[in-house]
Amino acid sequence: MEAIASQRRRQILRLVWSAERSAGEIASTVRDVSWPAVSQNLRVLKDSGLITERRQGTHRYYKADRRALGPLEVVLRQMWTRDLDRLRELAEEEARARRPRHD
Amino acid sequence: MIEDLTSAIEITQRIEAPPEIVFAYLTDSRRFVTWMGVGAELDARPGGRYRIDVDGEHIASGQYEVVDPPRRLVMSWGWEGHPTVPPGSTTVEITLTPEKDATVLRLRHLGLPDEGERRQHRDGWQRYASQLAGALLDGTPILPSP
Numbered sequence: 001m002e003a004i005a006s007q008r009r010r011q012i013l014r015l016v017w018s019a020e021r022s023a024g025e026i027a028s029t030v031r032d033v034s035w036p037a038v039s040q041n042l043r044v045l046k047d048s049g050l051i052t053e054r055r056q057g058t059h060r061y062y063k064a065d066r067r068a069l070g071p072l073e074v075v076l077r078q079m080w081t082r083d084l085d086r087l088r089e090l091a092e093e094e095a096r097a098r099r100p101r102h103d
Numbered sequence: 104m105i106e107d108l109t110s111a112i113e114i115t116q117r118i119e120a121p122p123e124i125v126f127a128y129l130t131d132s133r134r135f136v137t138w139m140g141v142g143a144e145l146d147a148r149p150g151g152r153y154r155i156d157v158d159g160e161h162i163a164s165g166q167y168e169v170v171d172p173p174r175r176l177v178m179s180w181g182w183e184g185h186p187t188v189p190p191g192s193t194t195v196e197i198t199l200t201p202e203k204d205a206t207v208l209r210l211r212h213l214g215l216p217d218e219g220e221r222r223q224h225r226d227g228w229q230r231y232a233s234q235l236a237g238a239l240l241d242g243t244p245i246l247p248s249p
Binding site for chain 1: 106112114116117118119120121124125128129134138139160166208210212215241
């Protein structure tokens with residue numbers, strides 16, 4: 001039973017890994033279990049700091065808090081690598097726009 | 104200089120743009136938010152402070168130690184409310200080296216708590232969270248009943 005619950009939590013965690021999802025979206029994806037079971041899993045994940053909850057009106061949204069999920073170095077390295085890659089694209093775009101055209 | 108590399112991250116990135124443009128992306132709030140976070144207040148001068156809203160929920164903040172345009176930037180770094188990496192606890196150093204028409208950016212994130220320190224950290228949640236993460240990944244149930 002616990003292993004199944006753990007598998008379910010893993011599934012939910014994957015679901016909210018890169019995007020925030022509403023409780024409804026999560027429930028409709030994890031179809032083979034009841035809403036109370038999904039809700040319970042969400043609470044366990046939230047209490048352990050693995051996901052964060054945001055409330056907006058009557059809706060609740062969840063996403064993974066990746067800082068809690070792995071060695072800090074890995075999380076930070078991912079953050080810097082991803083963000084600096086974006087910086088590179090933007091700076092190169094601006095440099096191209098400033099450069100005189102050759103064609 | 105900063106010698107402790109035991110718990111550091113180093114990333115090198117070649118950018119086809121002059122250092123002046125790259126430096127502007129590091130220090131100008133308007134340009135900064137286009138590549139990192141969803142909001143930023145940067146007072147990029149020695150002793151000035153910054154606050155970055157990383158994702159609408161987590162705030163990174165710190166103080167500029169060195170602002171040497173367009174070559175070098177050193178600032179303290181941490182997350183507000185974070186148990187092991189609070190503001191002021193780590194250092195980010197960015198150097199820009201011109202190379203023909205391009206810039207080589209090197210970022211070093213220094214002073215991160217090492218694994219042992221984190222394990223010893225008395226704050227419960229992170230330890231519990233990492234145990235739980237382990238359990239989630241290998242399927243071993245270690246969860247206490249809520």
